[in-house]
Amino acid sequence: MQPDDMTLEMKDIKNTPKGRMSLSGTVFASEASEAVVHTYVVSFLANQRQGTHSTKTRGMVSGGGKKPYKQKHTGRARQGSIRAPQWRGGAIIFGPQPRDYSINLPRNVKKAALYKALTMKVMDKEVVLLDTLPLEKPRTKEMLQVLKDIGLTGKTALIVLPEDNRNVLLSVRNIPGTDVIGVNDLNAYYVTAYEYLVFTADALKKLQESGEAA
Numbered sequence: 185m186q187p188d189d190m191t192l193e194m195k196d197i198k199n200t201p202k203g204r205m206s207l208s209g210t211v212f213a214s215e216a217s218e219a220v221v222h223t224y225v226v227s228f229l230a231n232q233r234q235g236t237h238s239t240k241t242r243g244m245v246s247g248g249g250k251k252p253y254k255q256k257h258t259g260r261a262r263q264g265s266i267r268a269p270q271w272r273g274g275a276i277i278f279g280p281q282p283r284d285y286s287i288n289l290p291r292n293v294k295k296a297a298l299y300k301a302l303t304m305k306v307m308d309k310e311v312v313l314l315d316t317l318p319l320e321k322p323r324t325k326e327m328l329q330v331l332k333d334i335g336l337t338g339k340t341a342l343i344v345l346p347e348d349n350r351n352v353l354l355s356v357r358n359i360p361g362t363d364v365i366g367v368n369d370l371n372a373y374y375v376t377a378y379e380y381l382v383f384t385a386d387a388l389k390k391l392q393e394s395g396e397a398a
Contacts, residue, residue, distance in 0.1 A: 192306070194313045194385060197330045202315045205385060208392040212306050214299035221304075221372050224297035227287035228373040239279025242267065248274075297372035299395065305381055312336070312382045317343070322354035331362065334382070342378040344370055346386040367391050 190213065191204040207213075248267030255262055269277045305311050312334055319326060331337055340361035345352060353364050365374055367387045375381065383391075 192311060192313045192388075194315050195334065196315050197317065197333060199333045199335070205313060205388065207306065208395055211299050211392050211395040212303050214296065214303040216296040216300040218300060218304070220293060220297045221301050221376065224289060224294060224372040225376060227289050228371065230285045230287045233285040235283045235285050237280040238282050239276040241279070242269065242275035245273075245275045294371065298370065298375065301372040301375035302381075305375060310380050312341075312380055313385065313388060314382060315385050317345070317349075317352060317384050319349075319351040319355055322351050324355050324358050327352070327355035327359060327362075331359070336380055336382070339380055340378045341380045341382050342374055343382045344387045344391075345384055346390045 190207045190209065192207055194202045194205050196202055242265075245267040248265035248271075250265075252263050252266050253260065263271075265271075265274075267274045269275050302311075314334070317330070328337075331339075331341065341363075343352065343356065343362070343364045344367050345364060346367055348366060349364070356362050356364050361378075363378070367390050370391070
């Protein structure tokens with residue numbers, strides 16, 4: 185299923201229409217299965233896990249080499265070591281050990297997941313296109329006004345820029361549910377993690393050029 189209209193309305197920060205921008209069929213009309221998006225999200229979250237959790241097995245616990253008391257005639261259960269799992273300070277049975285949770289996916293699968301996620305966003309009308317995002321200096325108040333004018337107050341939004349922009353980054357960092365990302369760092373996880381995507385025209389152009397060049 186593809187978007188009905190392969191163009192996107194472009195507005196300024198005051199929500200005034202500024203024309204329309206064509207969408208690349210390669211990027212915004214992906215025929216990939218939605219399952220590929222799920223696969224990528226699972227792998228992304230798995231790759232964030234450090235896997236450094238660790239507990240000591242019986243062979244790792246120091247001490248306890250001597251039998252605590254004789255085998256018979258004490259009226260107590262037979263014990264071989266005070267470092268056995270049932271003793272306080274003893275070992276842990278089947279406890280977690282350091283491991284690698286990472287899941288490696290082919291590059292073409294990652295790209296297919298991104299394009300499918302973007303296609304679904306466009307179909308759900310959850311992509312906002314701005315001609316530019318001019319901020320002369322970091323101002324959270326000004327950014328809040330921009331989000332209000334484009335109808336995203338109370339919504340989670342990811343602002344996609346063509347390159348790092350310190351003014352936008354500092355203006356957004358204190359706004360809950362809103363974040364900034366460079367277009368080169370965009371992936372399927374970030375697309376699905378926010379209700380809306382806010383592209384600048386330059387960022388969208390850069391994304392589509394990279395998709396067509398691949």
